[in-house]
Amino acid sequence: MSTNRSTSDLTAHLGYWLRYVSNHVSQAFARKVEAHGVTVAEWVLMRQLLDVDALPPSRLAERMGMTRGAITKLADRLLAKSLLTRKPDPVDGRAQTLALTAKGRRLVPELAALADANDSEFFDHLAPKDRAALVRILRDIVEKRGLKSLPVD
Amino acid sequence: MSTNRSTSDLTAHLGYWLRYVSNHVSQAFARKVEAHGVTVAEWVLMRQLLDVDALPPSRLAERMGMTRGAITKLADRLLAKSLLTRKPDPVDGRAQTLALTAKGRRLVPELAALADANDSEFFDHLAPKDRAALVRILRDIVEKRGLKSLPVD
DNA sequence: TATTGTTATACTCTATAACTATA
């Protein structure tokens, strides 16, 4: 945005609107998944594991754009809820392997349904064209700006 | 999004992309303003006060979509940095009045410049049409979904 | 009684840095 802009014209910042809307959408989603005993961050981690069976914390950290320490903490909580398993890698003695438990795998579709519902709540009123544009533009930013690793790829 | 969607098709969630991009944009902005000793939330609060001179915590809470307690905490920090003043309302003995100090008012344009720079970094590569569409769509969601009060307006 | 603001408490999210075990 290299357009001329007065100091007080603050709502012109795209980052501002993005944050504002995103916070509301995420908070609404958080309230929904809370009923299932998980947080949004925990859901994102679980989701990463659905397609791949198992991943080491380091790979999850890359994918989610977080530190390994943060992953450990998230994993600890999911472990305590019996949604995740943590096993030593048989090959590399330093590495660990995180995978969903059966309970975790069962929970994912339920949470996905909540994500669907949340999306509907906030985006269904948009014209299909706008909805498509929004996804396209966001993905474009991720790609072009090289945001830390693509989430699911 | 009432489109048919398989459970594993997770990146189809708009809320997901929104959160992902927004988090990156905000984190980058946070690193920039940090050099000036403030956080993003503090900046948003300061910004609210630029145009209006003074507001009670309750009004700020409405505008920012936060609780009064959260505002108190933010204000405490800005007070400690001499960027804000807190004075009892002369009319209503219960009310307080928050306003920027001269130092605070001086800081706002500097932070606004950083917001500009951050926007540029993430959105300048977009086609002008897409950039406009993004703002329009986001504002539309805020309006139509009635997200807690419009931020500045 | 209702409202304004503050305080107390508690979590989540996340980072940085130190540390352990292994490679």
Place this chain on the structure above:
DNA sequence: TATAGTTATAGAGTATAACAATA
């Protein structure tokens, strides 16, 4: 030495609920 992971610590960002002062 370098890497994988964990742990310790800390602070931001919030929320809820209890409380004090005033209306």
